[in-house]
Amino acid sequence: MGETTAHAQAQSGQHHSIRLYLVVWGLLFVLSAFSYLVDYLQIQGFLRWSLILLFMMLKAGLIVAVFMHLAWERLALVYVILLPPLLVLVFVALMVSESNYTIFTRLAFFGAAP
Helix, strand or coil: CHHHHHHHHHHHCCCCCHHHHHHHHHHHHHHHHHHHHHHHCCCCCHHHHHHHHHHHHHHHHHHHHHHCCHHHCCHHHHHHHHHHHHHHHHHHHHHHHHHHHHHHHHHHHHCCCC
16 A cells, blocks of 8 residues: 555656757757857957856756756745845845945045056
């Protein structure tokens, strides 16, 4: 009886088709190709880093959502996993803003370095 109950619980779990995983794998391949294309086309400056970070975040989002099964989890678990890195990014942006204010204030009061 215990063995059939365990088997029934295993059967009632989520099953995703192999097609989903192949489509995501294909999307990851295409996004990686775009990322390498940025280097191949020798795109420079802010656009280069923006594109690389965009492709990186898209790939990470696909991996977390599908391969780590986060897309099918409860919303509370999604918040627990995704909210801390988002808050870290917000705090980093605040620190960058504060550092710019500090350097401009120092330059205004003490002058440029010789």
